[in-house]
Amino acid sequence: MVRYAVGYRTRGFVTFGTPIPVSHVDADSRREVLDLAHAVMRAVGRLYKVLPTAVVAAAMRPSMTRRDLQQRAQAIIETLRSLDANLGVATGEDAVDLAAEPLEARGIIVVERGRFRVRDRNVLRYYARTLDHLLTSANGRTH
Numbered sequence: 001m002v003r004y005a006v007g008y009r010t011r012g013f014v015t016f017g018t019p020i021p022v023s024h025v026d027a028d029s030r031r032e033v034l035d036l037a038h039a040v041m042r043a044v045g046r047l048y049k050v051l052p053t054a055v056v057a058a059a060m061r062p063s064m065t066r067r068d069l070q071q072r073a074q075a076i077i078e079t080l081r082s083l084d085a086n087l088g089v090a091t092g093e094d095a096v097d098l099a100a101e102p103l104e105a106r107g108i109i110v111v112e113r114g115r116f117r118v119r120d121r122n123v124l125r126y127y128a129r130t131l132d133h134l135l136t137s138a139n140g141r142t143h
């Protein structure tokens with residue numbers, strides 16, 4: 001994955017959340033420590049910045065029109081919005097507009113005659129999976 005990040009315009013995001021109190025946790029109780037670990041992971045997951053590339057990757061199928069991709073991206077954004085996710089993009093149209101060029105420049109997708117096609121399924125899946133913790137409920141079912 002490093003070869004796709006190095007040498008390209010990249011950004012880092014830092015998001016701070018509400019402090020998680022630990023004074024009530026009994027360090028000798030495996031259950032309480034495990035509950036704290038799960039609470040920390042959920043809090044970090046909710047703060048994760050949802051980027052346009054991840055939304056488009058999650059919406060992408062092997063070959064799609066721009067319109068279909070925008071609609072699928074919009075549905076994902078609406079689901080994430082209902083989950084109070086930390087969205088870095090507001091609409092499916094914006095997601096496609098912002099993600100298409102970087103994904104194409106990295107050889108992950110190609111845009112030909114109005115169709116978006118997957119070139120590197122594994123890397124696209126990597127981007128899409130950054131949203132799995134938000135799109136999968138506690139019982140393991142996808143929203």
